[in-house]
Amino acid sequence: NYDTEYLFQKAYQAKLPYYQKRVFLRGLVEISNYCKMGCRYCGINYKVHTVDRYRLSKDEIIACCEEGYFLGYRTFVLQGGEDAFYTDAFLVDMLQELKAKFNNIRVTLSLGERSYESYKVLKEAGADRYLLRHETASKRLYEHLHAEFMSFDNRMKCLYNLKELGYQVGAGFMVGSPTQTNEDLVKDLRFLKELNPEMCGIGPYLCHSDTELAGNDSGTLTETLIMVALVRLILPKALLPATTALGTLDKLGRENALKVGANVMMPNISPTENRELYEIYQNKICTGDTSVQCRGCIETRIEAFG
Ligand code: 5AD
Numbered sequence: 001n002y003d004t005e006y007l008f009q010k011a012y013q014a015k016l017p018y019y020q021k022r023v024f025l026r027g028l029v030e031i032s033n034y035c036k037m038g039c040r041y042c043g044i045n046y047k048v049h050t051v052d053r054y055r056l057s058k059d060e061i062i063a064c065c066e067e068g069y070f071l072g073y074r075t076f077v078l079q080g081g082e083d084a085f086y087t088d089a090f091l092v093d094m095l096q097e098l099k100a101k102f103n104n105i106r107v108t109l110s111l112g113e114r115s116y117e118s119y120k121v122l123k124e125a126g127a128d129r130y131l132l133r134h135e136t137a138s139k140r141l142y143e144h145l146h147a148e149f150m151s152f153d154n155r156m157k158c159l160y161n162l163k164e165l166g167y168q169v170g171a172g173f174m175v176g177s178p179t180q181t182n183e184d185l186v187k188d189l190r191f192l193k194e195l196n197p198e199m200c201g202i203g204p205y206l207c208h209s210d211t212e213l214a215g216n217d218s219g220t221l222t223e224t225l226i227m228v229a230l231v232r233l234i235l236p237k238a239l240l241p242a243t244t245a246l247g248t249l250d251k252l253g254r255e256n257a258l259k260v261g262a263n264v265m266m267p268n269i270s271p272t273e274n275r276e277l278y279e280i281y282q283n284k285i286c287t288g289d290t291s292v293q294c295r296g297c298i299e300t301r302i303e304a305f306g
């Protein structure tokens with residue numbers, strides 16, 4: 001409708017002064033699908049017994065980054081479930097090796113909630129950025145979507161700790177999750193205005209049939225795009241990824257996001273043989289592809305949309 005189109009145009013225009021038509025690429029390595037957390041929407045939470053679990057070794061992670069470096073990526077996002085295998089000592093060693101091996105790179109970690117001390121030593125070892133979606137700024141909805149042992153307050157605390165330590169921080173939320181209302185989404189917008197993160201990942205909730213939330217409706221393309229556009233207007237300088245979840249929901253979901261203010265894409269550089277095991281939602285795109293294929297695919301898609 002007319003109002004939505006108007007919003008989308010304004011949001012596209014809002015990024016131009018800062019970013020023009022550029023799209024930033026970050027190579028994503030999914031390092032482990034072990035997870036001790038209980039996000040009820042997520043297909044790799046600890047209660048899901050139908051997943052084969054894997055974790056990558058330090059050498060495997062570095063090999064993924066090496067291929068990514070060769071493909072031109074200069075930011076590596078190391079993402080995984082909350083897996084106690086990845087101790088501070090392990091990660092410090094890995095970060096130091098990555099930083100020594102590759103010139104001019106940035107390393108982004110996305111490994112969930114850790115202590116202030118842990119975030120601190122990882123920062124000192126070379127981590128530049130940290131992605132930790134707040135998931136929802138509504139305490140009621142947070143508690144509905146997560147296991148009883150998880151804490152809304154701790155998640156918020158982690159985000160403020162990361163900021164205080166000087167990380168570039170990525171927050172983010174899902175759109176269309178079970179029982180989410182517009183009021184909840186307004187809370188996300190107000191929270192983002194206050195936190196002022198460098199990045200914000202926004203994707204549709206995609207219902208996974210092996211989770212406790214099986215049978216719920218997924219989020220829609222339009223409502224997710226509206227939230228991307230609103231966040232662009234509220235945080236005009238933020239990095240906003242056109243998320244894989246949007247690309248999974250709709251063939252052109254990511255391209256549509258770029259047209260309403262998104263300016264980042266995170267092509268997968270995980271080993272192809274592990275990709276389908278990192279099934280946070282079903283029918284995830286790129287699981288049969290190689291890093292080289294995703295590199296080519298992403299470029300073609302971005303160019304096709306100007
Ligand atoms: N649908 C959409 N997004 C999901 N995530 C996890 N499970 C799902 C799902 N079923 C998102 C969460 C998490 C990010 C890595 O993926 O927001 O932070």
Ligand code: FES
Pocket residue numbers: 267268285286289293294295297298
């Ligand atoms: Fe992976 Fe298109 S981005 S196949």
